[in-house]
């Protein structure tokens with residue numbers, strides 16, 4: 001008799017909204033991926049790696065040139081020297097790294113603190129490990145304070161002797177918020193008091209605006225010593241379909257992480273790894289990503305300024321939140337469907353990133369726009385949105 005591990009899990013909101021977009025031929029600013037191609041030079045490096053014979057199982061931990069390139073990037077940006085042999089693992093995207101890290105350290109009955117709203121794979125990963133998710137909601141925006149904020153006092157209060165891990169993601173999907181020094185200070189105090197482990201999901205590390213730095217958990221020794229720092233090349237090089245990511249963690253954590261990784265996927269596509277290793281020799285593509293996306297953010301925000309949507313501050317990621325309270329009183333999910341069907345633009349309800357999407361406390365009349373799109377796509381969406 002089949003017994004589902006996830007009887008309550010259905011199709012994700014991203015798939016549901018993308019299908020609705022297709023059915024109504026709406027412009028899809030929902031799911032978070034670019035509608036443009038990666039650098040042809042990077043694609044050429046994949047072909048070159050294949051022609052050079054990199055087509056069989058690579059090293060379980062990731063090919064050595066890529067692990068070394070990751071170490072150099074992390075060292076130059078965050079001033080932390082990870083060991084490429086014992087502290088870096090190349091993974092099948094950030095998603096696999098998240099699952100492997102959770103399965104590595106969370107056991108039956110262990111509690112995991114998750115800051116909400118959160119990416120949709122976190123809670124299933126915890127449940128699969130037998131753990132208990134403890135969600136701590138961010139402070140929602142108000143008229144006086146229009147951004148989301150983490151209340152570290154509430155995070156601290158959520159920690160019990162059963163807590164194994166805190167999961168976090170900055171720059172944050174869906175809210176776009178980034179970490180400040182004061183956030184790292186607060187987190188450092190929590191780690192020093194409790195010894196809790198950390199999982200920091202940082203796939204938007206290179207998309208931070210207005211001259212601000214990305215404050216990786218790798219920048220602080222106390223945090224790095226307790227953390228799985230996870231990233232991905234999908235968002236950085238416009239290659240979300242390649243599914244290559246990585247995890248940086250101290251040796252003892254990496255050893256446990258790799259025990260899971262080797263039986264989940266064993267290893268990751270070889271030609272992509274060699275190509276990425278080559279491509280990373282030039283830092284310009286990832287260092288220029290923020291200005292590339294800042295122009296798109298400004299384009300969408302300027303367009304929405306002439307609409308009834310009210311844009312929230314967006315310091316990072318390629319997502320912009322907008323308040324639709326001047327347009328409708330519908331729930332976020334109903335409004336998102338209505339916008340697709342009636343106005344031909346698809347967005348994602350922010351409530352979808354909460355454990356209880358239909359609860360009033362998960363609905364703030366906000367929707368998420370993805371602006372990783374060609375300017376022509378954004379302009380077409382803007383003119384439809386201005387007519388709402």
Ligand SMILES: Cc1ncc(COP(=O)(O)O)c(C=O)c1O
Pocket residue numbers: 032092093094095096119169173201203231232233234240243244245
């Ligand atoms: C916060 C966050 N974590 C992880 C991922 C997954 O990354 P990958 O495609 O590398 O598995 C995403 C993708 O949207 C994300 O937004």
